[in-house]
Amino acid sequence: MDAAPAPRGLLPRPCKVLVLLNPRGGKGKALQLFRSHVQPLLAQAEISFTLMLTERRNHAREFVRAEELSRWDALVVMSGDGLMHEQVVNGLMERPDWQLAIQKPLCSLPAGSGNALAASLNHYAGNEQVTNEDLLTNCTLLLCRRLLAPVDLLSLRMASGLRLFSVLSLAWGFIADVDLESEKYRRLGELRFTLGTFLRLAVLRTYQGRLSYLPADSVVAQAPAPAAAGGQDQQGPVDGHLVPLGAPVPSHWTVVPEQDFVLVLALLHSHLGSEMFAAPMGRGAAGSMHLFYVRAGVSRATLLRLFLAMEKGRHMESDCPYLVYVPVVAFRLEPKDGKGVFAVDGELMVTEAVQGQVHADYLWMASGCVPPPPGREPRQTPPPGTPL
Numbered sequence: 001m002d003a004a005p006a007p008r009g010l011l012p013r014p015c016k017v018l019v020l021l022n023p024r025g026g027k028g029k030a031l032q033l034f035r036s037h038v039q040p041l042l043a044q045a046e047i048s049f050t051l052m053l054t055e056r057r058n059h060a061r062e063f064v065r066a067e068e069l070s071r072w073d074a075l076v077v078m079s080g081d082g083l084m085h086e087q088v089v090n091g092l093m094e095r096p097d098w099q100l101a102i103q104k105p106l107c108s109l110p111a112g113s114g115n116a117l118a119a120s121l122n123h124y125a126g127n128e129q130v131t132n133e134d135l136l137t138n139c140t141l142l143l144c145r146r147l148l149a150p151v152d153l154l155s156l157r158m159a160s161g162l163r164l165f166s167v168l169s170l171a172w173g174f175i176a177d178v179d180l181e182s183e184k185y186r187r188l189g190e191l192r193f194t195l196g197t198f199l200r201l202a203v204l205r206t207y208q209g210r211l212s213y214l215p216a217d218s219v220v221a222q223a224p225a226p227a228a229a230g231g232q233d234q235q236g237p238v239d240g241h242l243v244p245l246g247a248p249v250p251s252h253w254t255v256v257p258e259q260d261f262v263l264v265l266a267l268l269h270s271h272l273g274s275e276m277f278a279a280p281m282g283r284g285a286a287g288s289m290h291l292f293y294v295r296a297g298v299s300r301a302t303l304l305r306l307f308l309a310m311e312k313g314r315h316m317e318s319d320c321p322y323l324v325y326v327p328v329v330a331f332r333l334e335p336k337d338g339k340g341v342f343a344v345d346g347e348l349m350v351t352e353a354v355q356g357q358v359h360a361d362y363l364w365m366a367s368g369c370v371p372p373p374p375g376r377e378p379r380q381t382p383p384p385g386t387p388l
Contacts, residue, residue, distance in 0.1 A: 009364075011105060011146035014046035015073040020060045020088065022079035022111070023053050027188075030078055030111035037133055038078070038109060038140045045144035049076070054083070061087035064101075065094050074105040074366070076143065080112015085167050085345030089153070089363070093165050093236055102153075107143045107366035110135050110274065114179075114193070114346040117168050120269035124149070124283070125368025129312075131274045143366045150361030152268055152287060155239050156344065159353040163234045167363065168345040169272065170356065172333060173207045173263035174200060174294070174303075176343035193273060197307055204303070206260040206296040209335040212249045213256075214241055216288040216327040239357045241330040249332055258336065260296035262303065262322070266331055266356065267292070272310075280313030284327045287360030291328045298322035330357040 019038075023031045031053070042049055050072070054060050060083060064075070077084045084106070092101045110118035118139045123129065127138050154166040171179070178196035188195065219241075243250060265278070267290040272278040279290045294303070302320060309315040316325065332355035342349040 009148045011073055011143075011148065011366075013146065014048065015146070016071070017042075017047055017049050017074045017076045017107070017143075018072040019049050019051045019076045019078060020063075020083065021051060021053055022083050025079040025083070025112040027113075033111055033133065033136060034078055034109075037136050041137070041140045041144055045146075047144065054079075054087075058087060061091035061094075064088055064091040069101060069104050072104075074107055074143070076107040076109060078109040078111045080110070080114045081108075081117050081168055081346045082112065082114070084108055084117060085165075086347045089165055089167055098235055102362065103364060105148050105364045105366065107139070109139050109143075112346075113188070115274045116271045116276070116346075117269065119271035119274040120168075121365060121367050123270045123277075127368070129275070129277060135274055139366075142368050145366075145368065147366070147368060148364045149367035150286075151363050151365050151367075152289070153237075153359045153362035154266070154268055154289065154356050155236060155359060156354055156356040157239065157242065157245065158349075159245050163236065164344065165236070166268070166345050166356070168269060169265060169267045169343075170333075170354070171263065171265045171343040172209075172335065172351070173261055173340055174205070175263050175265055175272070176341050176348070177205065179343040179346060180341055180348055193276075197304075201300050201304055204262070204300055205339065206262060207335065207340050208258070208260050208337040209264075209333060210258045211256040211261070211264060211293060211331070211333055212253050213291055213326065213328040213331040214250075214253050216284060216329050218252060219287075219329050237359045237362070239330075241357050242355055245332070245353050245355060253330075253332075254326075256293070262294040262296055262298055263292075264333055265292045266290070266328075268358070275311050276307075277313035278310055278315075280316060281325075287358050288327045288329050289358050291326050291331055293324050294320075295322045295324070331355065 021030055021034060075088060077088055092098060095101045108118045108121060115135060118135060122135055122138045125142055130138060156164050156166055178193055178200050181196050181199060267279055270279045306315045306318060306320060309318060334353045335351045338351060340351055342351055
């Protein structure tokens with residue numbers, strides 16, 4: 001006899017989950033870690049699972065795009081940040097029933113070289129900052145407790161016409177280059193980023209462009225742009241604050257004068273890695289994200305101190321005049337010199353003009369934070385066919 005449906009925000013007991021595992025992620029030990037650290041805890045919590053090993057690029061994306069999702073109560077992604085973003089979330093958003101599919105509860109179990117989403121969820125649950133097997137155990141226990149919380153989704157639109165969705169971040173400049181250039185050291189796990197940081201500091205680059213944004217504290221007083229103006233030619237939520245990339249940003253946006261940057265980072269969550277507490281100022285209001293940028297002129301020594309202080313979230317205490325932070329709900333970034341790459345949730349993309357808008361509480365994630373914090377009440381699941 002099937003168990004009665006659980007209240008929204010809570011997985012049923014017993015429950016069934018699909019585990020999507022990348023056996024090549026991180027140090028290549030994900031399957032071994034699942035058997036030794038995850039499976040015993042799931043058994044104790046009466047969580048049965050179907051294990052699917054990804055075999056090729058886009059394997060998980062193709063699967064979730066076509067699969068009957070009602071077979072499982074949740075989708076568990078055991079990999080780095082890239083698998084959750086590139087294949088699972090974007091695969092769900094490509095389905096004809098995307099409005100309902102994206103409501104399927106998700107769980108992030110860290111087993112990659114970049115585990116920022118898992119580290120953020122661990123932080124929101126009130127746990128100490130930990131890494132490796134300790135972080136994996138903590139995130140598995142979040143699933144075993146069955147508590148769900150809503151998290152935001154970032155809609156990105158590229159000059160090429162591509163639309164994609166992010167659950168973590170977009171980085172340009174220093175951070176994205178470290179991602180790219182440390183790829184050859186993937187077997188080191190998250191140590192690859194430490195090594196990559198020192199290598200990139202040795203030859204520090206700058207990147208010319210224009211940055212514009214809609215500050216979070218100005219949204220209440222401003223009406224969003226007309227829905228049609230954002231180029232709503234693809235399925236997904238309406239980006240009501242965006243206008244076409246070829247048009248000037250709305251007059252109530254802030255435009256940073258065209259200049260040279262060392263890095264630009266739009267971040268939805270607290271962590272950029274399991275030991276990179278990038279946003280210690282706490283979660284913003286639903287539908288907002290953290291925007292950081294570092295202007296050219298910063299010394300290598302100062303930049304190194306910022307990154308070392310980020311491990312404990314103390315970089316904002318440095319009062320560095322080159323580091324700027326603002327909470328925003330939307331942004332536009334227009335690179336001018338074609339240098340560098342974008343990293344979206346750790347996955348690399350070519351550099352082109354891009355803009356994005358946060359959509360509040362669009363996903364349900366296994367989390368220790370229930371009910372939602374004040375001001376972060378989840379949106380309701382719409383009936384099939386309801387336009388958002």
